[in-house]
Amino acid sequence: MAEKIATRAAYGKALVELADQEPDLVVLDADLSGSTMTKDFSKAHPDRFFNMGIAEGNMVGVAAGLAACGKKPFVNSFAMFSAGRAWEQVRNSVAYPGLNVKVIGSHGGLSVGEDGATHQCIEDLAIMRAIPNMTVLCPCDGNEMRAAVKALLAYDGPAYMRLGRLAVETVTDTLEGYEFQIGKGVLVREGTDVTVVAVGMNVQMALKAAEILEEEGISVRVIDMHTIKPLDEEIILAAARETGCIVTTEEGNVIGGLGSAVAEYLSTACPVPVIRHGVYDEFGRSGAAQKVLDAYAINAEGIAEKVREAIVIKNALSL
Amino acid sequence: MKTDMKTLEVVAAKGRLLGLDMVYDCASGHLGGSFSAMDALTVLYFDVMNVDPQDPANPDRDRFVLSKGHCTPALYPILAQRGFFPQEDLKLFRSIDGHMSGHAEMNHVKGVDMSTGSLGQGISAAVGMALAGKMDKKDYRVYSILGDGEIEEGQVWEAFMAAAKYDLDNLCAVIDVNGLQIDGKTADVMPTEPLDKKMKAFGWNVIPVDGHDLAALSAAFEQAKTVSGKPTVLLAKTVKGKGVSFMENDAGWHGKAPNAEQYEKARAELVAALAEKEGK
Numbered sequence: 001m002a003e004k005i006a007t008r009a010a011y012g013k014a015l016v017e018l019a020d021q022e023p024d025l026v027v028l029d030a031d032l033s034g035s036t037m038t039k040d041f042s043k044a045h046p047d048r049f050f051n052m053g054i055a056e057g058n059m060v061g062v063a064a065g066l067a068a069c070g071k072k073p074f075v076n077s078f079a080m081f082s083a084g085r086a087w088e089q090v091r092n093s094v095a096y097p098g099l100n101v102k103v104i105g106s107h108g109g110l111s112v113g114e115d116g117a118t119h120q121c122i123e124d125l126a127i128m129r130a131i132p133n134m135t136v137l138c139p140c141d142g143n144e145m146r147a148a149v150k151a152l153l154a155y156d157g158p159a160y161m162r163l164g165r166l167a168v169e170t171v172t173d174t175l176e177g178y179e180f181q182i183g184k185g186v187l188v189r190e191g192t193d194v195t196v197v198a199v200g201m202n203v204q205m206a207l208k209a210a211e212i213l214e215e216e217g218i219s220v221r222v223i224d225m226h227t228i229k230p231l232d233e234e235i236i237l238a239a240a241r242e243t244g245c246i247v248t249t250e251e252g253n254v255i256g257g258l259g260s261a262v263a264e265y266l267s268t269a270c271p272v273p274v275i276r277h278g279v280y281d282e283f284g285r286s287g288a289a290q291k292v293l294d295a296y297a298i299n300a301e302g303i304a305e306k307v308r309e310a311i312v313i314k315n316a317l318s319l
Numbered sequence: 320m321k322t323d324m325k326t327l328e329v330v331a332a333k334g335r336l337l338g339l340d341m342v343y344d345c346a347s348g349h350l351g352g353s354f355s356a357m358d359a360l361t362v363l364y365f366d367v368m369n370v371d372p373q374d375p376a377n378p379d380r381d382r383f384v385l386s387k388g389h390c391t392p393a394l395y396p397i398l399a400q401r402g403f404f405p406q407e408d409l410k411l412f413r414s415i416d417g418h419m420s421g422h423a424e425m426n427h428v429k430g431v432d433m434s435t436g437s438l439g440q441g442i443s444a445a446v447g448m449a450l451a452g453k454m455d456k457k458d459y460r461v462y463s464i465l466g467d468g469e470i471e472e473g474q475v476w477e478a479f480m481a482a483a484k485y486d487l488d489n490l491c492a493v494i495d496v497n498g499l500q501i502d503g504k505t506a507d508v509m510p511t512e513p514l515d516k517k518m519k520a521f522g523w524n525v526i527p528v529d530g531h532d533l534a535a536l537s538a539a540f541e542q543a544k545t546v547s548g549k550p551t552v553l554l555a556k557t558v559k560g561k562g563v564s565f566m567e568n569d570a571g572w573h574g575k576a577p578n579a580e581q582y583e584k585a586r587a588e589l590v591a592a593l594a595e596k597e598g599k
Contacts, residue, residue, distance in 0.1 A: 026454075047454070048454075050450070050485075052477075052481055053477070053480065053481070053484075055474075055477035055480070055481070057439075057440075057443070057473075057474040057477060058443045058446070058474050058477035058478045058481055060443070061440050061441075061442075061443020061444050061446070061447065061474065061478065062443050062444070062446050062447035062450065062478070062481060063447060064433070064440075064443070064444045064447060065384075065433070065443065065444035065445060065446060065447020065448040065449075065450070065451065066447040066448070066450060066451050067447075068382075068425075068432065068433060068444065068447070068448060068451075069378070069382075069447070069448050069451035069452070069455075070378070070451070071451055071454075073447075088437060089437075089440055089443075089474070092434075092436065092437040092440060093434075093437075093440045093443070093444060096434055097424075097425050097426060097433070097434040098426065
């Protein structure tokens with residue numbers, strides 16, 4: 001059975017693993033190091049770890065100052081607070097001056113679960129994407145997360161990366177020729193009738209949906225779009241041309257995130273039906289993570305349903 | 320670089336004249352807070368800070384962050400006089416034809432160490448720079464000027480706490496206490512006093528100083544260098560609009576450009592002040 005690990009756990013491990021070869025790497029947290037998984041780094045490298053207290057705005061600004069002096073800071077909190085509360089600091093102190101700060105948002109999306117709507121950030125991908133000069137990532141599994149941390153350390157510029165709370169199955173380790181590159185989507189399943197463009201753990205959901213649909217005679221291509229910005233236009237254009245319709249899926253509001261990015265691009269490049277699957281502009285609520293996801297149809301069946309809708313529209317248009 | 324008091328007075332007086340021209344030429348900008356901070360900036364760049372206009376990115380240089388980032392009509396004239404860029408560039412202030420942006424900008428204006436403008440954020444960056452200096456065991460110092468209205472932003476107090484936590488004695492902040500902000504008196508809009516008690520309670524070394532007394536400012540910055548284990552703040556008592564009689568202590572001149580008549584009057588006052596300092 002494939003490895004199951006939360007992307008936040010893989011992230012925490014990667015920081016520790018890469019610390020020795022990256023002497024300028026510094027890690028900042030806002031009193032959540034046990035949850036964001038930076039605790040191991042804090043123990044291994046106390047001289048390069050700064051707990052800034054429950055003060056995310058200042059944490060981002062301090063990181064900007066560190067970056068201006070040549071450090072490679074990673075700032076950590078829940079997505080709600082690093083992307084949400086500190087949005088303006090990220091915009092004005094990091095992205096505008098183009099400083100090399102990596103903003104990390106763990107516990108993104110509804111899968112925060114029990115803590116409820118105040119902590120379930122469903123807007124981070126949208127609001128980070130809206131900032132000029134920002135790179136936005138959300139890897140789907142532990143294998144991809146390790147590669148993403150490495151890539152972020154090699155990339156000199158502002159970026160945001162979402163981490164997930166739940167343990168998820170590793171799917172990218174068995175892909176032939178898999179290579180992580182910022183801005184390059186990954187074809188994880190070939191298909192001809194429809195393409196599902198997924199991000200984060202929705203990639204695993206999309207793969208399950210593809211299996212369900214295969215039994216119904218629908219051939220589904222699945223793309224892991226770990227980079228929401230810059231968007232891999234090439235892989236999307238090919239998918240639109242070759243499969244004729246697209247379903248996007250994300251653990252976030254359908255306004256502004258991955259779905260919007262794909263629809264914006266295809267609206268002029270190759271206008272095919274694009275169905276956006278995600279949270280339909282409402283707040284989350286408390287509950288066990290999987291039950292919350294199911295309540296909002298953020299699961300394989302929810303994706304499969306949208307795929308069936310997309311096929312109906314595609315067929316209607318081709319009549 | 321140590322500079323004699325007479326030269327400092329000339330630089331500050333000329334800085335106000337250049338700042339006035341910048342704002343008048345583009346018909347926008349912030350003179351009130353720029354003129355209250357001009358003297359502290361003069362002392363920093365001409366007397367206190369270790370900077371080299373020929374090598375503005377030297378990793379060992381002292382850093383300055385204009386946390387009250389709108390006061391470019393003070394910062395840019397001082398940087399120009401210090402030799403970071405030609406004074407002619409000031410004519411492009413706020414112009415689409417240049418990069419002399421309205422608020423301090425590090426990527427296009429030589430000598431600017433941090434882009435600022437959104438209040439409350441610069442001091443955090445200054446804390447980060449001081450922290451980097453400590454990590455790398457470097458001797459450089461970090462300076463930052465904040466407005467007394469700006470410190471209403473909660474982030475400023477987050478930064479003050481962090482600076483004390485990490486014993487950043489290489490950090491020296493200046494609060495430009497001119498008592499006014501856009502909507503009126505700071506005491507009415509949102510009282511920030513007693514600042515000395517608050518700063519002491521936050522773990523800072525506090526030095527009250529007359530923000531227009533160049534010798535006193537110089538002495539205060541020197542005193543701050545001798546303090547170990549905690550950051551220092553200069554509480555600089557200042558006059559908003561200092562140097563132009565009808566702008567002084569008038570919140571209306573926070574972010575307004577003078578009309579032609581006001582400009583001529585202000586210019587005459589500043590030209591006379593400069594001539595007096597130059598001993599003409």
